[in-house]
Structures are given as structure tokens and as C-alpha cells.
Amino acid sequence: MKYLYPILFALLLTACTKSKYTDITGTVKGFTSGTVIIKDAAGAAKFNISIEGGKFHFRQIIDTAGYYTMRIMEDSFIGHRRNGYDVYLEPGTYTITAMPETAHQYPAITSSSPMQNELSAYYSIANQKTGASSKLLEKYTDTLNGKISRDELISASVSLNDALKSRDSAMATALQVYVSKYPQSHVAAHIMYQLNYASNPAVYYPIYQKFTDEQKKSIEGADEGDRLSSLMKLMPGAVAPQLVGKTLDGKAFDYKALNKKIILVEFWRADDEVSRANHKNLIKGYRSPIKNKDMAMVSVSLDIEHGVWANAVSDDKITWTQVCDLKGQDSPNVNNWQISKIPTYYLLDGTNWKIIKGNMLLGDVPDVMEKYLKSKPASNN
Numbered sequence: 385m386k387y388l389y390p391i392l393f394a395l396l397l398t399a400c401t402k403s404k405y406t407d408i409t410g411t412v413k414g415f416t417s418g419t420v421i422i423k424d425a426a427g428a429a430k431f432n433i434s435i436e437g438g439k440f441h442f443r444q445i446i447d448t449a450g451y452y453t454m455r456i457m458e459d460s461f462i463g464h465r466r467n468g469y470d471v472y473l474e475p476g477t478y479t480i481t482a483m484p485e486t487a488h489q490y491p492a493i494t495s496s497s498p499m500q501n502e503l504s505a506y507y508s509i510a511n512q513k514t515g516a517s518s519k520l521l522e523k524y525t526d527t528l529n530g531k532i533s534r535d536e537l538i539s540a541s542v543s544l545n546d547a548l549k550s551r552d553s554a555m556a557t558a559l560q561v562y563v564s565k566y567p568q569s570h571v572a573a574h575i576m577y578q579l580n581y582a583s584n585p586a587v588y589y590p591i592y593q594k595f596t597d598e599q600k601k602s603i604e605g606a607d608e609g610d611r612l613s614s615l616m617k618l619m620p621g622a623v624a625p626q627l628v629g630k631t632l633d634g635k636a637f638d639y640k641a642l643n644k645k646i647i648l649v650e651f652w653r654a655d656d657e658v659s660r661a662n663h664k665n666l667i668k669g670y671r672s673p674i675k676n677k678d679m680a681m682v683s684v685s686l687d688i689e690h691g692v693w694a695n696a697v698s699d700d701k702i703t704w705t706q707v708c709d710l711k712g713q714d715s716p717n718v719n720n721w722q723i724s725k726i727p728t729y730y731l732l733d734g735t736n737w738k739i740i741k742g743n744m745l746l747g748d749v750p751d752v753m754e755k756y757l758k759s760k761p762a763s764n765n
Contacts, residue, residue: 404445404475405443405444405445405475406442406443406444406445406446406473406474406475406476406478407442407443407476407477407478408433408440408441408442408443408477408478408479408480409439409440409441409477409478409479409480410433410435410439410440410441410442410456410479410480410481410482411438411439411480411481411482412435412438412439412440412456412458412482412483413438413481413482413483414438414483415435415438415458416437416438416458417434417435417436417437417458418434418435418456418457418458419432419433419434419435419457420432420433420434420435420440420442420454420455420456420457421433421454421455421457421468422442422452422453422454422455422471422473423452423453423454423455423468424448424450424452424453425450425451425452427453430446430452431444435456435458445475446473446474446475449472449473449474449475450472450473450474451470451471451472451574452471452472452473453468453469453470453471454468454469454471455468455469456469456482456491469490469491469507470490470503470507470575470578471493471500471503472497472499472500472503472571473497473500474497474499474500476495476496476497477495477496478493478494478495478496478497478500479493479494479495480492480493481493489511489514489515489518490504490507490508490510490511492504498570499570499571502566502569502570502571503571503575505562505565505566506558506559506562506566506569506571506575509558509561509562509565510554510555510558510559512558513554513555513557513558513561514551514554514555514558516550517547517550517551517554518551520543520547520550521544521547521548521551524540524543524544524547525544527540528540528541528544542747545745545747552579552580552583552584553584555579555580556579556581556584556587556588556591559572559575559576559579559588559591560587560591562575563591563594563595564594567594567596568596569595569596569599570598570599572595572596572599572605573595573599573600573602573604573605573608574602574604576588576591576592576604576608577604577607577608581608581612582611582612582615582722582724582743583743585612585615585616585618585619586616586619588608588612589612589613589615589616592605592608592609592612611722614719614722615722618721618722618730618739618742618743619739619742620739620740620741620742621738621739622738622739623736623737623738623739624649624721624730624732624737624738624739625717625720625721626720627639627649627682627684627707627717628709628715628716628717628720629684629707629708629709629710629715629717630707630708630709631705631706631707632693632694632697632706632708637682637705637707639682639732639734639737642680642682642705642734643680643734644678644679644680644734645678645679645733645734645735645757645760646676646678646679646680646731646732646733646734646740646753646756646757647679647680647681647682647731647732647733647734647737648673648674648679648680648681648682648729648730648731648732648749648753649681649682649683649684649729649730649731649732650662650681650682650683650684650727650728650729651683651684651686651717651721651723651726651727651728651729652683652684652685652686652726652727653685653686653687653712653726654685654687654692654693654695654696655692656726656727658726658727659726659727660696660700662727662746663700663702664700665746666681666746667700667701667702671750672750673749673750673753674704676753676754676757678757679753680704680705680734681704681705682704682705682706682707683702683704683705683706683707684707684708684717685706685707685708686708686712686713686715686717686718686723686726687708687710687712688710688711688712689710690708690710693706693708693710722743727746728743728744729742729743729744729745729746729749730742730743730744731744731749731752731753731756733756740752740753740756
């Protein structure tokens with residue numbers, strides 16, 4: 385019996401030693417050399433692993449178990465093409481197999497980590513649902529990063545936008561399938577947080593309702609629940625929130641005074657380059673919605689200084705209505721309208737202040753506006 389204790393102690397010591405390490409064995413078929421970069425949730429690079437002969441190995445003690453981003457890059461890698469892969473790292477073993485020809489897909493990952501296996505289950509479904517749209521995204525991204533004419537640039541940009549919408553829709557479908565198949569998932573809220581869920585609350589809110597109570601109470605889940613609940617109040621047909629603030633000349637804003645069938649509301653800020661570029665397109669663009677006689681536009685600034693706001697309006701030669709409360713991100717408009725990025729556009733019915741469509745890209749406004757105006761009775765002004 386006295387010999388048994390040292391053996392048990394040695395086995396226990398070995399088990400404890402192994403449990404401290406995250407051990408990753410990877411194969412990248414078709415690569416000769418490259419690098420695997422692992423970043424933490426804050427985006428800081430934590431580990432660099434060399435790929436040699438299409439293989440890599442990593443054995444380290446990771447201070448904090450959790451979600452990381454893994455990026456697999458060949459030495460001749462074209463930097464704009466490949467995003468990172470979402471992984472959950474904790475002590476244990478991981479086997480990863482990736483292939484350059486399917487770089488747009490999540491790699492095959494088997495692991496002793498239950499959390500990673502749940503992630504792999506979702507991304508396996510997502511690979512099936514998004515395959516075609518992801519290939520198109522890489523194709524048009526490559527095109528846009530090459531030397532092309534202006535007409536080719538416009539065409540590729542439109543195609544890229546369509547591919548993005550198609551992939552977003554496929555990712556939502558994948559999550560819907562995943563939650564139905566794995567109703568007790570511990571990673572569902574995290575997965576949703578990686579997706580563009582705010583763009584389609586009508587689809588994502590029912591999925592969120594199927595999360596476990598644990599997932600709904602998690603940091604990511606609670607944030608998703610609050611935001612989706614607010615976004616559901618901004619769905620087409622709902623009465624839009626009132627705009628808080630005054631016009632440049634200090635007057636209260638009243639949408640009824642605009643007397644137009646459609647109102648385009650823009651949320652912007654003076655230091656945002658995209659907002660400023662869009663103002664130029666609105667003024668000079670050949671399909672600019674502001675050229676339609678049935679439409680009025682209102683820009684809501686998230687600036688905090690009146691002079692900065694006023695100078696930007698003057699420099700951009702803006703003639704349409706301006707509103708601001710000079711509270712920046714603390715403005716009630718940010719929460720009431722769920723503004724998470726700028727610029728953001730909402731198209732409203734000018735007769736009843738109801739939402740036609742929200743969270744729009746400026747390029748989508750003309751088609752949505754024209755379709756809506758055709759559906760309205762001629763007597764409505």
C-alpha cells in the first residue's frame with residue numbers, strides 16, 4: 385500500500401500539470417510558412433505562432449480562459465482578405481485544420497473544451513449557410529482593393545453591399561438553427577454579439593427569446609436584450625421618437641412644418657468623415673434623395689460645441705434642416721433612436737412621423753423612398 389501513494393501522487397501531479405496548459409496542434413493545408421496571431425477580447429495581440437511546413441504548435445499557460453480571436457496568415461498573405469476566427473481558449477487540447485481555399489470559412493476545430501465545441505457547432509452550421517455569400521465577399525473585396533475604373537468601383541461596391549446583406553441574413557439563419565438544435569447553449573449570447581443583430585431586430589429578437597435565463601443575464605445577453613427591446617420600438621410602422629434639440633437659429637423642431645410626404649433623418653457628427661462625404665453626395669449625387677420634391681431631410685448632429693457644428697454645416701453647404709442639443713453621445717436622441725454608429729439614416733412618413741425603414745445605408749434610401757411614394761395615395765401631401 386505504501387507504494388501506491390507515490391504513484392497516485394505522481395498521477396495527480398501530472399494531471400494538474402497538464403491542466404494548466406492550452407495545447408494547440410494545427411495544420412494549414414497548402415501553406416509552407418506563415419503566422420498564427422491570437423488576440424484577446426480587447427484586440428491586443430497575446431501570442432504569435434509560426435507556421436512551418438503547413439503546421440503549427442502552441443503550448444502555453446493562458447492567464448485568463450475566455451474568448452479570443454485567432455488569425456491564420458500565410459507569409460504571402462493579402463492583408464484585406466481574411467478576418468479572425470472566434471475561439472474559446474482554456475486549459476486543454478485543441479486540434480485545428482484550416483485550408484487556404486476555404487479561408488472565408490471557420491476552420492475545423494476539435495477540443496477538450498466544451499465551450500469551444502459549442503462554438504464549433506455553431507460555426508459548422510454557419511459555414512454551410514454562408515458559403516456562397518462569403519465567397520462573393522472575398523471576390524468583391526479583392527476587386528475593390530485592385531486597380532479598377534470608377535464604373536467598376538461603383539458596380540463592385542453595390543455587389544459587395546448585396547453580398548454583405550446576404551451573409552448577414554445567412555448568419556441569422558445559422559443562429560436560429562443552432563439555438564433550436566442546442567437550446568441549452570452556453571455561448572449563444574456571445575455568438576449573437578458578434579453578429580449584426582441590430583440591423584434586423586424582427587429576426588433576432590425571437591431568437592433571443594429562446595436563450596436560457598443564464599444567457600439572458602450574461603453581460604452580452606443583457607445588453608442584447610435591452611437593445612433589441614428598444615429596437616423593436618423602432619420597427620417599420622411604429623411612431624418614431626421625437627427629436628430632442630433646436631435648429632441652428634435656436635427654434636424648436638416641428639416635422640409638420642416641413643409639409644412633405646417623406647422625411648429622411650440623418651444622425652451625424654462634424655468630425656466624422658463618412659458623414660461629411662455623404663453630405664457632398666447628397667448635394668451633388670445624381671440619385672440624391674433630396675432632389676425629390678416630396679421629400680425633406682433633417683440632420684441631427686451629435687456634436688457638443690455649437691461653433692463646430694455650425695462651421696461644418698456651413699463648410700458642407702447644407703441647406704436642409706439641422707437639429708442638435710449639444711450633448712453628444714449623452715443626447716437622449718442616441719438612446720431613443722438606438723444610434724450605435726454614425727452616420728445612421730431613418731426614413732419616415734412625413735404625414736404621421738411613422739418609421740418606413742430604419743438603420744439604413746444612404747445608398748439604399750432612393751429605392752426605398754421611390755417604392756414607398758408609389759404605394760401612397762396621390763391625395764397625401
